[in-house]
Amino acid sequence: MLLRALDVMPFWREKLTGIAYRRLSRVDIRRMYRVGVLNEAEVLAAYSELGYNERDAKRMAAFTVKQVLATQSKFTATNIISAYTKYMITKSEARSLLLDVGVRRENLDFIIASADYKRAWELTDNKISAIHNLYRKEVYTDDKARSELLRLDLPAERVDVLMEQWYIDEKDKPPRYWTTAQVLGFVKAGLILPARAKQELFNVGYDPEHVDIYMRSIE
Numbered sequence: 693m694l695l696r697a698l699d700v701m702p703f704w705r706e707k708l709t710g711i712a713y714r715r716l717s718r719v720d721i722r723r724m725y726r727v728g729v730l731n732e733a734e735v736l737a738a739y740s741e742l743g744y745n746e747r748d749a750k751r752m753a754a755f756t757v758k759q760v761l762a763t764q765s766k767f768t769a770t771n772i773i774s775a776y777t778k779y780m781i782t783k784s785e786a787r788s789l790l791l792d793v794g795v796r797r798e799n800l801d802f803i804i805a806s807a808d809y810k811r812a813w814e815l816t817d818n819k820i821s822a823i824h825n826l827y828r829k830e831v832y833t834d835d836k837a838r839s840e841l842l843r844l845d846l847p848a849e850r851v852d853v854l855m856e857q858w859y860i861d862e863k864d865k866p867p868r869y870w871t872t873a874q875v876l877g878f879v880k881a882g883l884i885l886p887a888r889a890k891q892e893l894f895n896v897g898y899d900p901e902h903v904d905i906y907m908r909s910i911e
Contacts, residue, residue: 715741718752726760755794762793769795773807777814816844820854827858834859869895872906880910 716724721738724730730738735756739749762768769790776786786807787800795803820841827837834855841851870878870892879889886907893903 718742722756722760725756726763732757758792758794767793769793769803773803776804776807777811779811816846819844820846824854824858828862867895872896872898876906876910879907 716738718739721730721735725732725735732753736749736753739752740746744752772781772786772789772793775781776783781789783804786804790800790803791797823832823837823840826832827834832840837858838851838855841854842848846854872893875884875889875892875896878884879886884892890903890907893906898906
């Protein structure tokens, strides 16, 4: 050992000893930054010590910071797009936030355009649901419902399928009956005859004894 030490000039001994130490790995750097052992400047220095040139060391440091922040906040590109499609943030805010979580600038236009399509589809779905609701309540006739669907620029085939499905749903729907209170109120007001009232009570499931008692209660 003495011979080896003497073979190296004093000027180089400290430098050779310095490069003999094991450096932090990229995983070590990310973990230590995540728990607060390293700050951003120390992250940059650590990447420089790994052999990255100044440009790439800065890139790696920026990547590490963004990745850790995104992980810790559980804030992802999916969250941003979801907020944008629900009109919670503007397009410019969405672009800025996507960049912050590490999305590449050249991919932004495609991502935002896809979200715009999703917005339009969801709006159309909501309008279809509104038309269906009015059709179920018999506010819209078949012709009116079909006309409103066509105004959404839906393919005629799609409109045909929807109308057929809605018609089947309505056809299979059980008949609507008046409540007991409504039946008794209508017969007392003279809006229906006692015979009709009895039939309505039978329709909602009452046996003859109960029907008779209800009818006598309003005499």
